Amino acid sequence: NAGVTQTPKFRILKIGQSMTLQCTQDMNHNYMYWYRQDPGMGLKLIYYSVGAGITDKGEVPNGYNVSRSTTEDFPLRLELAAPSQTSVYFCASKTGGGRPEAFFGQGTRLTVV
Amino acid sequence: EDKVVQSPLSLVVHEGDTVTLNCSYEVTNFRSLLWYKQEKKAPTFLFMLTSSGIEKKSGRLSSILDKKELFSILNITATQTGDSAIYLCAADNTNAGKSTFGDGTTLTVKP
Numbered sequence: 289n290a291g292v293t294q295t296p297k298f299r300i301l302k303i304g305q306s307m308t309l310q311c312t313q314d315m316n317h318n319y320m321y322w323y324r325q326d327p328g329m330g331l332k333l334i335y336y337s338v339g340a341g342i343t344d345k346g347e348v349p350n351g352y353n354v355s356r357s358t359t360e361d362f363p364l365r366l367e368l369a370a371p372s373q374t375s376v377y378f379c380a381s382k383t384g385g386g387r388p389e390a391f392f393g394q395g396t397r398l399t400v401v
Numbered sequence: 402e403d404k405v406v407q408s409p410l411s412l413v414v415h416e417g418d419t420v421t422l423n424c425s426y427e428v429t430n431f432r433s434l435l436w437y438k439q440e441k442k443a444p445t446f447l448f449m450l451t452s453s454g455i456e457k458k459s460g461r462l463s464s465i466l467d468k469k470e471l472f473s474i475l476n477i478t479a480t481q482t483g484d485s486a487i488y489l490c491a492a493d494n495t496n497a498g499k500s501t502f503g504d505g506t507t508l509t510v511k512p
Contacts (some may be wrong), residue, residue, distance in 0.1 A: 330503050330504040331444075336497055336499060
């Protein structure tokens with residue numbers, strides 16, 4: 289059981305470039321989330337989805353976009369990368385039922401130079 | 402605005418010591434309080450507490466939730482070097498299961 293899989297693990301972008309962070313889960317979870325974690329800080333919610341075709345903004349959505357065309361996939365798109373987007377990005381999923389704990393991917397370390 | 406505050410931000414102890422990590426929260430439509438452990442990579446789930454006064458135990462770790470005073474504590478007894486990690490507290494609400502995370506407590510256990 290793979291759980292939540294994120295790719296890539298590391299990436300260096302130049303200012304103004306774009307990229308997509310991939311996230312796939314095989315647990316048939318309805319809820320999926322994208323977080324960013326800056327050094328010494330907790331997790332900040334970027335976007336979330338409660339099911340295929342439904343997405344909504346979190347605390348820090350500016351500069352990002354998401355889509356949810358299937359239950360399994362929840363890619364995060366960075367347009368016009370900026371140094372402020374240097375961070376570690378985590379994708380997570382939950383069942384949406386009685387158990388609230390999240391299952392996390394291994395993270396993507398992104399550096400914008 | 403939902404808010405979770407953890408203290409202390411960092412802690413250094415020696416093996417065998419007992420530590421107490423604190424978490425206070427202000428969250429609308431609160432459902433659960435969760436504790437996660439993060440060692441270098443992704444957070445992993447430790448505890449979920451939904452009712453006040455209920456103490457969860459798992460080996461040397463235990464946690465209590467006080468829904469009246471809006472706080473939780475995580476206790477670790479007889480600490481080991483393998484307990485070194487960032488401990489994250491998160492308050493879960495009923496709106497799409499969104500969690501608000503604190504900034505974490507970085508625990509370092511020295512031999």
